[in-house]
Amino acid sequence: MNREGWTDGEMAAYAAAHGLENTSPEEIERMAMLATKVTAVGARLPRVPSKEHEPANSFKVPQ
């Protein structure tokens, strides 16, 4: 991905590498737009500084 976001070519390659088949150029174009937005939101998300702070996952040992 370049700084401006995902190109259609990058998106098509990514989709193919992850097994997504039968993608049309229009679909790839929209996927690239959405992927750019997702990447931006992920990048803007503040990071929790402490390495000890765990995710709010849902695994619990049965009690």
Add this chain to the structure above:
Amino acid sequence: MNVSVDPGAATAPTPGWTLTEASQKISSRRISPIDLVEDYLARIAQVDARLNSYITVLAERARTQARLAEQEIAGGRWKGPLHGIPFGVKDNYHVAAVRTTAGSRLMLDYMADRTSTAIEKLEAQGAILLGKMNTWEYGTGTGEIYDDLPFPLARNAWNLAHFTGGSSTGVGTGVAAGTAMFGLGSDTGGSIRLPAAATGVAGMKATYGLVSRAGCLPNCWSLDVTGPLTWTVEDNAIVLQAIAGHDARDAQSANVPIGDYRRGIGASIKGMTIGVVRHFGSTAPALDADVAKNLDKAERVLREAGATLVELTLPATLEGYRHVTSIINWGESLSIHETDFMERRHLMGRALRDKMTSGFALRAVDFLAATRMRRQLAKATDAAIRTCDAVLMPCTFTTAPPFGDQEKLVAFTMHAATSILNISGHPALSIATGFDAAGLPTSAQVVGRYFDEATVYRVAKVIEEALGERSRRPLL
């Protein structure tokens, strides 16, 4: 056995009764569950071609249950306030041998083999299921309308050209219009409270884990909550009482004592401290004038009732909460529906396909960063809420927009103060606070401490009594 009908009923059409009122009439045998169910089926026949609140109406099943309820009540076996009360559920709740479509072409023929726990509990207490109500596909949407789903759009009972709020689109408008006496919805980022706000009903997103989600199609495991939409606050407390409680079928079900949610309703709030949240960061939009005016009135009502109001600041902006919600939802939702996306996404509507695509492009490290941030935000939000007995804040920043205005539809959905409480897990009730100049309902949220739904209802009742205009119903 026939149960005589109150002659006064002729001047009080069924949709005008609250659940509480109907229940009293049933228990004293002044109305019959059979007649009540027939009235609701007639109401559905009368208005639902325009309202589209239902996907599937279960008329014969409801009639059978109504006959059983009547026999039980006539035989002295009244089961409680929900006995004989007709209700609907968002069509993502499973009912054995009944199709669950979840509003999707992917599930048009899907039949579950077991009924959801919440419906099992309601039916065990004698409530009568009328049918499966309209929903956005898999509970997904940003508010944008693409007209690409297999069922027609639900329409707002107050103005059919206006939005119902999503994703429990049929439930709010159905309760407002009287096609169901109450309904069950599900809420990942606001999907109970947004329809409640749009249609002027009470919608409760209870504390995460209080109500079982077993048998309800998941949307996002760590944020999903199931709960009731009702005409009044008291009705809501009655339904929550029936469905709350631990369920081994739900991995996140909380094993906590269940309170008496009706006990405080009508009691004084004198001496309580109510936090008020009015600021959500520089990127949050301003409240519409009528929403703000009625929120001011709600503050005044609480103050006059003897509560002390304090300004409360949340630890993040609305946008900050929403980013965390979005990332978690994208990731979990794709995990839930990955096979559908990889193999049959051509059957998906655009809103769902977009969300799946967002999950597809999400980095694992960003997902984990969001879940780590979620824990921190929940802790800090709880620390703020814990300084008060309850909190008053906006629900949606506008009233329900018209269908043609995509920008306002998205703003109504995405710029609402709802996902904050999905991230933190606190109970939050959307209630009606009056109407705007165009006759559309305005709303507010009452928020409580974890598992203190009783106080939420107690405070909300004070506002409803003063501002809720529960005698005013949509004209259809």
